[in-house]
Amino acid sequence: MAEQITREDALTREGYRHACHIMLYGDSSAKLFGKIPIKHIVLMQMRFDGLLGFPGGLVNPSKESLEAGLSRELHEEVGVAVPVGVDNHVSSCLSPSSPRLITHFYIRKMTESELKEIERAAVAAATDHGLEVLGMIRVPLYFLKNGGGLPYFLSHSFISNSRAQLLSALQHCRLLSQGELEKAVRQAEQMRR
Ligand code: GTP
Ligand code: MN
Ligand code: MN
Ligand code: MN
Numbered sequence: 001m002a003e004q005i006t007r008e009d010a011l012t013r014e015g016y017r018h019a020c021h022i023m024l025y026g027d028s029s030a031k032l033f034g035k036i037p038i039k040h041i042v043l044m045q046m047r048f049d050g051l052l053g054f055p056g057g058l059v060n061p062s063k064e065s066l067e068a069g070l071s072r073e074l075h076e077e078v079g080v081a082v083p084v085g086v087d088n089h090v091s092s093c094l095s096p097s098s099p100r101l102i103t104h105f106y107i108r109k110m111t112e113s114e115l116k117e118i119e120r121a122a123v124a125a126a127t128d129h130g131l132e133v134l135g136m137i138r139v140p141l142y143f144l145k146n147g148g149g150l151p152y153f154l155s156h157s158f159i160s161n162s163r164a165q166l167l168s169a170l171q172h173c174r175l176l177s178q179g180e181l182e183k184a185v186r187q188a189e190q191m192r193r
């Protein structure tokens with residue numbers, strides 16, 4: 001588990017780079033195959049390097065606030081400068097994969113129509129579409145036979161600690177029960193062998 005620090009402590013450290021990423025999510029009443037409730041929409045992206053991650057990017061806090069920088073990255077990557085505030089911040093970590101990098105994580109709840117608008121803008125308006133961002137994707141939160149759904153999703157490869165960020169956000173927002181999360185992680189673990 002990556003070492004957590006406070007947002008304030010992070011900003012006093014010298015010689016660190018900062019990256020801010022966000023989970024945009026919301027409720028949905030849609031049903032897969034007309035019968036399996038998808039329950040929530042959670043957005044992630046396929047990155048240029050083939051890894052899954054959240055939208056966001058590097059921010060230089062001497063030039064812009066963490067939250068303004070995250071909105072700028074959202075404009076580049078999903079085509080909408082979604083407003084982000086300090087109240088959307090959930091954690092800051094010393095990155096386990098890159099030395100001298102602090103990763104800040106945010107969560108913002110939106111309506112289903114706002115999320116659908118972001119999915120359209122990510123293709124139609126985002127300057128990074130097809131370049132740094134290969135596409136926005138939704139996280140399957142349900143369980144199908146033989147590990148289909150969330151377990152298979154978790155068996156993919158993720159950038160830095162974004163997989164842990166996803167799991168803790170699903171717990172934090174209570175999008176899945178503790179038992180469901182443990183089941184998904186256990187089944188994903190069996191697939192990797
Ligand atoms: P450029 O515009 O090309 O500079 O990229 P960017 O500013 O969009 O940066 P990027 O999103 O790649 O994030 C910068 C660094 O943060 C990456 O090299 C990863 O180490 C890390 N990172 C990227 N995505 C995530 C994520 O979803 N979660 C976490 N924890 N770290 C991430
Ligand atoms: Mn079909
Ligand atoms: Mn970017
Ligand atoms: Mn990015």
Ligand code: MN
Pocket residue numbers: 057058073
């Ligand atoms: Mn950038």
Ligand code: MN
Pocket residue numbers: 076132
């Ligand atoms: Mn860029």
